[in-house]
Amino acid sequence: MSKLKVLIVEDEPVIAENVSLYLDNHDFEVSAIAYDSDEAFEQLKTNTPDAVILDINLESEKDGIDIAQHINQQYQLPFLFLTSYSDKNTLDRAKNVKPSGYIVKPFNERTLLASLEIAISNHATEKNHDLPKLSIEKMNRHLLSPLSDREFEIVQLVYDGMRNTQIAEKIFVTVNTVKTHLKNIYLKLDANTRLQVIQKLRELMMK
Template identity: 50%
Template sequence: MTGVRILVVEDEPLIADDIANQLRINDFEISAIAYDYEDAVYELKFNAPDAVVLDINLGAGKTGVDIAEVINEKYGLPFIFLTSYADKETLERAKRTEPLGYVVKPFDERNLIATLEIALYNFSQKQKNTQPALNLDKINARILSPLTEREFAVLQQIYEGKSNQQMADSLFVSINTIKTQINSIYLKMEANSRSSLLAKLRGFS
């Protein structure tokens, strides 16, 4: 799997499927769909995504805000909120979790994708401010099979939080070419997702 892996948390199955389908059309991958707090916490622990789309209202019980607090405390992943309505107290709690975006229901595909792409970019920029710039020679000194210059260019774009489509547009190649290069990067760096790849890069610094 080479795309950005998204955990969708939404208690309405039809809406959850619609979100997942729209993300897939735009070359994101769905790590899982969770319908409540317990499902989401399980997926975060055992099937780590690269980012999370969170409905605030999840019916009875704990909310998407509770999940956001778990993400901040344990996983440090980017997330955005989906909401149609929430009371003032819930919205104030939501703000304190520092989401990287809000999407208001009913939403359209362009708004969802744009919000998610901006969230990924802003998250990566925030991470980069605390990490040194990538260096091809230093990375290749730590892995058995060296990255090519082209693979390093793709790696830098991943580091900047770009989606597969954004990388293809930026590097003037097809999405299939990007996927092939990402697979090669994963193999050489012994990673299986963007989050594990970025964690390895942080370990190299």
């Protein structure tokens, strides 16, 4: 199973590296980072990715929306716009190129991944491709047999990105209890942090 390749088009190095880092931590491969439209076109041609993350306000000859049009015409790839809270005018142009989604800056790791996966998933459905299922409900429960029911319940919420306090509220226990369950989950899954748990789950689901 090979990782999905994602092209990042972003002229702000800090953000580009940030996105890259988040993707590297999971089941994505950053095929390249393009800092302007020329690089983006080049990469699309020579190293076609599976998805593209596009800064909508690119300070180059052609901006993100121009590149998006190119993608729509030449390739059928899902793409997401990196956008800011405030640029409404640009968004007016953006909706015409039918992006698969928006990632609002600033974003966190989870938001980025979720948006990307929703985008790829939707796009694939339209194209009648099939992608590895990411639904934990679909995952064979006995793959995680060492976990108790309560632990399995919590592991799903962790996988959904919930904070310990949110989980605690949801299942009506204290945060301390959630932490203890997490501790036991870590023991059973041979992990030390929630991120490692999520990674393990994805490996299992990808079979």
